[in-house]
Amino acid sequence: MARYGLLVDLTKCVGCASCSVACQAQWELDPGERWLRIETRDEGTYPSVSQRFLPINCMHCDNPPCVRVCPTAAMYKRKDGIVLMYEDRCIGCKYCVVACPYQARVWNERRGSPGKCRLCNVRIEKGVLPACVLACPAGARYFGDFDDPNSEVSRLLVLRKARPPRPDLQTGPNVFYVR
Secondary structure, eight states, X not given: OOOEEEXXXXXXXXXXXXXXXXXXXXXXXXXXXXXXXEEEEEEEEXXXXXXXXXXXXXXXXXSOHXXXXXXXXXXXXXXXXXXXXXXXXXXXXXXXXXXXXXXXXXXXXXXXEEEOOOTTHHHHTTTOOOHHHHHOTTOOEEEEETTOTTSHHHHHHHHTTOBOSOGGGOOOOSEEEEO
16 A cells, blocks of 8 residues: 655745646635745844745644544544645534644635645546645655655655654654645
């Protein structure tokens, strides 16, 4: 079985938000609803200051806090590592929103439920890359099976020394960053 995830090369990301827009279009999200946000980080000290961009979406954790806190088992983790939600089971308690240490949940007031990156599960089931990966003009986003040592993401993970965000949280994220 595959263990899907993303590798984002922050040295290539230009902060254009094409990935975020592609996600919004793919899932027909409400205006302003972003399952993939881009944070801007200032680095260095004057006069050598630069900006880095940090795309953040659901980390599809191996040990997802959102799944553990859901009182109705609406949140679940598939065998391939993708964390999803049974929308008909969600009672709108927002526990998953609060439990996510990456702030990757977005509350939709109109629906009365949270939204999050689905790693384009419907696309990958058809053999198509996630919308965010295809939309990135800088080629900063890579998708694949982390358990396949021959996959591009597995090779890049080692070659580029990619790291997960906040390993101290022990959530086992399946989104890695090259810094």
